[in-house]
Amino acid sequence: MNKPRQQHQPNRRHRIAMVSDFFYPRLGGVEMHIWSLSHALLRLGHKVVVITHAYNCPNLNNADTGHDRINGTGSNNVKSKRTGVRYLPGGLKVYYIPFLPMVDEDCLPTFTTSLPIIRWILIREGIEIVHAHQATSTLANEAVVYAAELGLASVYTDHSLFGFDDVAGVVLNRVLKATMSTVSGAICVSHTCRDNFILRAHLPPSIVHVIPNAVDPSKFVPDPSKRREDRITIVIISRLVYRKGIDLLTSLIPPICHQYPQVHFLIGGDGPKKLCLEEMVEKEHLEHRIQFLGCVPHSQVNDVLVQGHVFLNVSLTESFCIAILEAASAGLYVVSTNVGGVPEVLPEDMVELCEVDVDSLVGGLGRVIEKIDGSSNSVVDPWKFHERIKDCYSWERVAVETVDVYDLVYDKSRLSLLERLRRYRTVGGIAGYVVCLLDITLHFVVLLIEWWQPRHLIDVVPDLQMEKAVVTTSDKKGVPS
Template identity: 70%
Template sequence: MDAKMTSSNGGGPAHRRHRIAMVCDFFYPRLGGVENHIWSLSHNLLRLGHKVIVITHAYNCPDAEALGDDGVLTRRKSKRTGVRYLPGGLKVYYCPFLPMTDEDCLPTFTITFPLLRWIFIREGIEIVHSHQATSTLANEAITYAAELGLASVYTDHSLFGFNDIASIILNRVLKVTMSTVGAVICVSHTCRDNFILRARIQPSIVHVIPNAVDSTKFTPKPCKRDKSRVTVVVVSRLVYRKGVDLLVGIIPPICRTFPNVDFLIGGDGSKKLALEEMVERERLQDRVDFLGFVPHRSVRDVLVRGHIFLNCSLTESFCIAILEAASAGLIVVSTNVGGVPEVLPPDMIHLADPNVDSLVRGLSTVISEKIESIDPFEFHRRVKYMYSWDRVARETMIIYDELLNEPRLSFLQRLTRYKTVGGIAGYVVCILAITLHFVVSLVEWWQPRDLIDVVPDICYEPKNDRKTRFVDS
C-alpha cells in the first residue's frame, strides 16, 4: 500500500496513512462520553485519509416494529451483530462475545484472540487503539497487539480510586495490560496524574489530549431567550456517580428562593425514583419537568430550552456535557471535581464544592448576578475556537506517527516488563504471558495468515475532498 498520503492539491507528501482499530466494549447503540469520543475521533481520522475500524461486542437493540407475514405490526427484539457500516463510512465489527455486566465482556484471556487476530490481519491493522480501563475487550486487545507485533495506544476516560476493592483489582489489571502499551492518551491533566499513579507507568509515554465537541451540532437558539423565567437544565445519567443525591437536595431550596426558576431534567437511571419522590413530596410538579432518556441527537434541542446547565457529578475526568452546554449558549454551574476546572474559563462556569450548600450558593449567585450578562453566541464562538475534533484527530495522528517509528518489544522484553507487576504476581503474569505466546503459535498454525483474505482499503481523501478510491494491499 501507499506509505504516504499526498495532499489533496497535488503537493508534497503529508502525514503517513495509518490503519487503525478502535477497540472498546462500549459503542453504539449504547450512548455516552466514551462512545461519543470513539465515534467523533474515528470520523475525523477518516476525513484525514486514514483507515479506521471499530471492534466491539454484539449488542441487543431496542425493540423494533416489524410487519409480520399476516400483515400485523408487531414488536420484536433484534441484535446488532456482524459487520456494519455506519454513516460516514465507519466500519464496525460487532463480535459475538458474551457481555457480562454493564455491557462489559466476560474476561476470557485467550478465547477472543482468534477472531481479533483474524480481523487485524484481514484489515491490515497497524495500530490497535483501546479505550476505557473497565473495558475487558480493550485490555485484552492491547495484550494481543504486543504478541502480534502491532503498535498499541490506550485512551483513559475516567478517574478511579485506590482504596476500594473494585479499584484495587482494576488498577492491578491495568498495570499488567499497560506494561506493553506504546502510548497513552488522557483527556485531562487530572486524568493523567490519576492514571500514572494507578498504572505505575512511565510518565513520558502519557499524553494529554482534551475531549472536544462538534460545535456545529450545538448552536444557540436563534431568537432571544425569555429571561422572565429561568430554566436550569440537567442532562445526565441519573446514577449515584452523577451526583443525583445532591440534585435532590438542591432543587427544593432553589425553588423556594426563586419563584421564577424551573428545572428541566433529561436522562434515566437508578436514581430517577429518588428525584420523583422529592418532587412529589415538595409538590413541585409544575416546576420540575422530567424528559426521560434523551437521544444524543436531541440533546441540543433540550439545552436551548434553558439558561443554566447544572452538573452535580461526584467525579469527572473531563465532562463533554459541559462543553455541549456552553456551545449551546448556557452558563454552567458544576462541582469542582476531577478535570472539570480545566474545561472552561472562569467567566463561563461557576465551580462549587460537591455538597448541597455550596451548589445552592453557586446556583443562586448565577441566577441573581450573571444570568442577564450571558451572550449565548459569544459562548458558542469561544467554545468553537477552543475545541474541535479535527484538532484531537491531528494531535492523535502525531502520536501514531511517533509510535510507529519506535521498535516493537520482543518476547523477552515483554516478560521483563510483566515481572515488574509485583513479586509473586509478576511471575504469575509471566506464566500467563508464556501460555498466551503458545496459544498464538497454535492459532498461527491452525489459521495461517496466507489463508486470510485481506480486504482492499477504502481511502477517503483528506479534508474537504470526499472522493473515494480503493488502495490495493
C-alpha cells in the first residue's frame, strides 16, 4: 500500500485534454479513472476537458414527452444521442465528437478523419498536454500521434495487461509500438502493468511511471447494520464476461453452497456469461441462495457492497482491480485470484490470494468463511478497513503525482519531423517504412488543414476553470485574487 502524501498546490497550471473512446455514460474502470482524475485535477486548479465519441443513451430527463403519452410508449424506449459539448457535475467539460463506435464502444480507425475536429478542440481550448487512455481506444492512439504532429506534449495511461502469443495481442502491440514512438511520457497503474507495457511498446523505462489507481472513500463507507446476521453474504460485482473468470465462478459456487449452508451470493453485473450462471443455478437448485442484481449503477455499488461480508474477484487478468479497493473501503474482506497487479493493491491481512483454478479458490474462500463465521465477524473491522484505505488511497494523491509527470513532459523539447521519422523507423523492417510513409502523409494533411482552417480563425475560450481555481485559492489564503 502507498503512504499518505501531503496536500499539494501546483505552481504551474496546465491545460489538459483527456482522450479516450471510453467515458460516461459507459461505466467501467477506465471511465471512472478519467472521471475521478479529471475532477481531482480541476480541484488543483488545472484546466481539463475530455474528448470522446458520441454515445447513444437513454434519455432519462426528457423521455416522457407528450408524443410518447399519446402513443402509449414508455420512457424506457426513448433514446437520445449524447453528442456535442456537455458540462458534467463538478464543471468537467466533455466533447462528444460525432463519431459512432464500431464495436465495444470503440471507433473505427480512420488515420486522419478525426484530425480536423480534434485539432479544432485542442486549439480552441488552448491545450498544452494530451493525455490518452487505454491501448484499445482508437481515439487515444490517434491523439498521441496528432499531439506529436501539432507540437504538443503527450501522456499515455495504460490500464490493462495484454499477451504476446495471440493474434489480437500481436496486432495491438504492433500498433501500440508505432503510436507510442513519439509519446512524451507514460503512466501505468501497477508495477506489473508497467513491466508488461514496456515490453509491448518498446519504450525506455525512464519515461514510464507507476501511479496506482485510487478510490473515493466518501462513496464507499461501511454500514454493518445492512448485513444479515443469520448468513454470510459473498458479493460479486463484475462484467459477466470470460476475462472476468465467470467460468471459474460457475464451477466455484456449487461446492461452496453445498459445504457452507449459511453462505449466500449477491451477483451484480451483466454480460454474455450471465446465461451460464443462470443455467448453473437452475441445475443445482440454488435459486434461494443466489440473487442476481443485474447491472448496478456506480452510484449504487456501495449499497450492494455493505450487504456483504466477503468480496469475491475471480478475474483471469487485472492490471490493478479497483473493485477490490472499493470493497475493502466498504469494509469487506477480499478473496481474489492472484493475477497481474492484484497483489500490489491490498495488504496481506485484508485479502486472500488464490491461484487461478477452482480448487484453490474453493479452499481460499472456505478459509475466509470459517474465519469470519468462527469469530463472530471480529476478524474484519469494517471501519478499520475503511480508515486504512482512506489514509493510503486518494484521487488527490493520484492527481498530484500525475501533475509531476505533466511537469516533466511539458519541459521536454518537441520532436521535429525528422526525429519522429527516426523513431517510427524503429517499429520494424517493412512496418517501419509504412509508418514513416503514413506520418509524412499526416504531416501534409496537417499543412492542408492549417491552410483550410487557420488557427487565428478559431475562437479560443477563456480559462474559466483556472481563473475560478485561482480565486478560490486566494480566498483561502486571505489575500486578494
